Amino acid sequence: MLTSQLSDIRSGSMSLATPSPAGAAWQRQAKLWSNLKEVCDLLRIQARVQNDDYQFQHMQFKAGQRIHTIGQPFDMLYIVNSGFLKTVMIDELGNEQVLGFPMKGDMFGIDGIHRKQYSTETVALTNCDVILVPFKIFSGLGRTNAELEAAIYAVMSRELVREQAMISTLGSLxxxxxxxxxxxxxxxxxxxxxxxxTQFNLRMTRQEIGNYLGLTLETVSRTFSAFNAIGLISVDQRAIVIHDLQSLRTLRRLPPSRVRAKAADKKRAAGESAAAA
Amino acid sequence: MLTSQLSDIRSGSMSLATPSPAGAAWQRQAKLWSNLKEVCDLLRIQARVQNDDYQFQHMQFKAGQRIHTIGQPFDMLYIVNSGFLKTVMIDELGNEQVLGFPMKGDMFGIDGIHRKQYSTETVALTNCDVILVPFKIFSGLGRTNAELEAAIYAVMSRELVREQAMISTLGSLxxxxxxxxxxxxxxxxxxxxxxxxTQFNLRMTRQEIGNYLGLTLETVSRTFSAFNAIGLISVDQRAIVIHDLQSLRTLRRLPPSRVRAKAADKKRAAGESAAAA
DNA sequence: CGAGGGTTTGAGTCGCATCAATATCTGTGG
DNA sequence: CCACAGATATTGATGCGACTCAAACCCTCG
Incomplete structure (x- = not known):
């Protein structure tokens, strides 16, 4: 029964979560330019803009291609119009660390502003359509439009908060x-x-997920299997069906067997002593 | 011998790394206003500014006081002029997570821009002198001074990169x-x-350090003791002396005993097979 | 069809958390 | 000034969760 659900996804020639109707169409239909309003909509910021002087160029990348690399001089921000990517940092010891998986509506490359060169690299996981946003021009537009400027700050702040949430995840869960x-x-x-x-295909490997989450690929795989076993999800390779989003939201640890029993003991004991007092 | 070094620090009536000459002087000598140039210098950004119209107010906090709280409406950024603080986030499960320890020259409160309210709270660990920077005014000044505006973006980007480094630390070390x-x-x-x-006093507890690093306070304490035992540092309560900064920089794990031997075996085996081929 | 990357699963081990006891520091009131 | 309480730090014993190593399987693509 689980298998039948999954086969629906996997056997279908059209993949879920792929906007273009047919697989190879992305290249022919590619939109080459966007105006400021379209860029703002994509970023989900409500800036009343009428300036259509500047047209932002799109660029298509194939899976595996690098959008920017570490150390490269910074002059562009990027916005994902379609497709999936990963952003990676390499620390001084040579460890790779996946920092995020930019997808539609996400901006990346912000880390480059600081030292005027990117401190990360971003790679396409699938074929992608990315909007190029020259930073000088973008901030220049912001200077003539306070609303847009506020929106730029907001996008940067949003990224910061996201990273903070990630730190919290890695530090405590x-x-x-x-x-x-x-x-x-x-x-x-x-x-x-x-x-x-509720059903989608992963675009990244277990390895990449594990790296992102500070875990090994085996642990990720095992955890998927465990969730599968208790009915929270169905997994088959990259295909995911989510059956119980609410449980996933509140989950701290898996059915802890005797840990749960111990906690119950404690609670009971506390209740008794409270009653005794 | 180790003890004697530490007693130098701890017994001395003047504490290291405390700018004010005498303990209680901070309040009387408090500087109440700074101009834009002083603010930029503090942030270590080189913006040629001559605008002295606006004076930024200082505010003093005692250890334990809160500068801003979670959910509070955002309108200010803050810059540390002196003292030590901690920034904490509380996730939906109620876990506290220390995100950083702002000190002189650091800006905090940036996370509030996004949702127009702070997503973190910042608490003084020691008595502090903090500069209040109304965001509207700050960004307004940026709009009339491109150099300043670039500097603001740079400061935000710097914070982002710092958080990324923290993610990498938590994820892989x-x-x-x-x-x-x-x-x-x-x-x-x-x-x-x-x-x-090379010698200073910690301003935060083992608990706070552990939380920040995704470890328990016991592990932090044990690790300090271990570093002490092999001569990298001397520790006594909050007093730290660093003896071998370079080793600390490159350290991955402690004297790995047989792990190192195992790695050596592997390398040797690889060398042999390569030679055989 | 074979090669190679990706995934699953198992067995064994180790690092760090947990629980617990003691020691030390700080401040406060008698 | 001393005594005491509460917060902080150290150290030990023990157990579990996640990593490591290894083998088999599965999917894709040339």
């Missing part, structure tokens, strides 16, 4: 809770983009 | 490596501020 959060995050993101929030 | 990094970070920060980079 168990492996299961991290994976659960990741699934909830994806679900909400897919919903926002107008796709199904 | 062992407990020892995290603690070592933390010490290096403090050392560099104290040096920047003009204090000794």
């Amino acid at each position: 168990s492996a299961e809770a991290r994976v659960a959060r990741f699934l909830v995050f994806l679900s909400e993101r897919f919903s926002d983009m107008g796709y199904s929030g | 062992s407990a020892e490596a995290r603690v070592a990094r933390f010490l290096v970070f403090l050392s560099e920060r104290f040096s920047d501020m003009g204090y000794s980079g």
Whole structure:
């Protein structure tokens, strides 16, 4: 029964969460230019703008291609119009760290402003359509339009808050809770983009997910299997069906067997002593 | 011998890394206003500004006082002029997470821009002198001065990169490596501020350090003791002396005993097979 | 069809958390 | 000035969760 659900997704020639009607169409239909209003809509910021002087160029990337690299001089911000990417940092010890998976409506490249060169690299996981936003021009437009300027600050602040949430996740949650959060995050993101929030295909490997969440790929795989086993989700390779989003939202650890019993004991004991006193 | 070094710090009536000559003087000598140039200098941004129209107000806080709280409407950014603080986020499950320890020259409150209310709270760990920066006014000044505006973006980007580095730390490093990094970070920060980079007093508890690094307070304590035992540092309560900064910089794990041996075996085996081929 | 990357699953181990006891520091009131 | 309470720090014993290593399987693509 689980298998039948999944086969619906996987066997269908049209993949879920792919905007273009047919697979290879993305390149021919590519939109080459956007005006400021379209850019703002994509970023989900409500700036009343009428300035159509500048047209922002689109650029298409194939899966595997790099949009920017570490150390490259900074002059562009990027906005995802379609497709999926990953942003990676490499620390002084050579460790790779996945920092995020930019998708439709996300801005990336902000880290480059500070030192005038990117401190991360961003790679396309699928074929992508990305809008190029020359930083000088963007901030220049902001200077003539206070509303737009506020929106730019807001987008940067939003990124900051997202990273803070990630720090909190890595600093305090168990492996299961991290994976659960990741699934909830994806679900909400897919919903926002107008796709199904309950069934979708992962665009990244277990390795990349694990790296992102501070776990090994085996732990990610095992956790998916465990969620599958208790009916929270169905997994088959990259295909995911979410059955119980609410449980995923509140999950801290898996059915802790005797831990739960112990907690119950404690609570009971507390109740007794309170009653005795 | 180790003890004697530490007693130098701890017994001295004047504490290290305290700018004001005498303990209680901070309140009387408090500087009440700063102009834009002074603010920029503090933030270590080189903006050629001559606008002295606006005077930024200072405000003094005692240890334990809250500068802003979660959910409070956002209208201010803050810059630390002196003292030490901590910034904390509380996630939906009620977990506290220390996000940083703002000190002289750091800006905080940036997270509030996005939703127009702070998503974090910041508490004084010591008595502090903080500059209040009304965001509307600050960004307004930026709009008339491109150089300043670029500097504002740069400060925000700097914060973002710092958080990214923190994610990388939490995601990939062992407990020892995290603690070592933390010490290096403090050392560099104290040096920047003009204090000794090799001996200083911690302003935060083991609990706060552990929370910040995604560890328990016991692990932090044990790791300090271990570093002490192998001569990298001397610790006594909050007093720290750094003996070998370079080792702290490159440390991944503690004297790995047989792990190191195992790695050596592997390398040897690889060398042999390569030679055989 | 074979090669190679990606995924699943198992067995064993280790790092860090947890629980607990003691020691030390700080401040406060008698 | 001392005594005491509460917060902070150290250290030990123990257990669990996640990593490591390894083998098999699955999917894709040339």
